[in-house]
């Protein structure tokens with residue numbers, strides 16, 4: 001092991017050793033509030049499934065927290081993203097822009113609709129889609145049709161939407177991205193799965209684009225076991241989302257009636273109960289996350305060649321998953337191997353989406369920044385219970 005790697009492990013260990021535990025996972029949930037009380041309430045009353053007071057309360061509480069008009073709770077973040085695209089009428093013959101540097105769920109949600117993912121490069125400051133590079137690229141490859149839709153000149157397909165993702169909770173440059181999207185008449189759906197509690201220029205992520213999808217999977221900043229939600233300020237879209245998520249159910253002459261193909265994507269009450277309790281804890285968790293980030297930052301400041309990835313300008317990150325960037329990728333594998341051997345769980349970035357087998361034929365721009373980042377970024381243990 002090189003001195004460089006030994007020193008890095010020493011720095012990381014200094015931050016994560018406070019728990020006294022042998023194994024330090026990347027991220028584990030913490031239940032120290034009203035979780036048991038609210039979940040017991042569901043069981044005692046029998047309201048455990050897809051209708052119930054906790055679902056309504058979770059949606060209201062979350063809408064108030066995000067500062068949006070409406071929230072629609074869903075079974076998971078992937079389903080939430082899928083619903084957003086369905087509500088926009090995205091489907092076969094369409095392309096949807098998305099970062100190559102993301103979790104596979106972003107691409108899957110696009111593929112479920114029959115549309116094709118179209119991959120964009122990141123910038124190193126935010127790890128998210130680079131607005132300038134996107135603008136230059138679209139100027140080159142797109143044209144407007146007689147319905148003012150954005151058409152990919154090479155494939156002839158409509159570029160219907162863009163899904164920027166806030167990587168590890170760090171907000172992308174949304175104002176710039178929204179301006180580019182507007183210029184080319186492309187709808188913006190935020191993948192805010194990782195960024196609940198992050199804000200960009202004073203506004204909560206997930207509530208800034210036309211719609212935003214959030215995840216409450218077990219590894220996210222707060223969890224409902226499994227779950228997701230969509231935030232929007234558009235009432236008409238909200239109604240459509242709710243309709244689509246509840247098997248497109250209406251009533252006709254007093255009986256249930258289904259007026260189109262819908263989905264069973266509604267969050268169950270028992271999960272929402274967990275969510276209500278977790279949401280109460282979110283402000284506290286955010287403070288702890290920031291503290292963990294500060295500890296890593298100060299530990300790395302004494303070393304050469306490694307830096308904590310910090311919140312971008314104009315934004316406040318939830319620091320969901322603390323990550324560091326190495327000056328050179330030479331030590332990444334050795335660092336990953338040694339830390340995991342010692343019970344300190346670390347991970348590289350995701351395999352870039354354009355490298356996965358099912359995406360070989362998908363259109364893409366130059367992806368050199370993401371390809372560089374993937375060689376040099378490492379995610380670190382970031383659970384709220386790491387520090388007291």
Ligand SMILES: *Cc1c(COP(=O)(O)O)cnc(C)c1O
Nearest residue numbers: 076077078103105106193215217
């Ligand atoms: C977690 C995650 C999702 C999907 O959320 P699930 O609730 O697991 O379906 C989508 N996009 C990103 C970037 C994520 O990290």
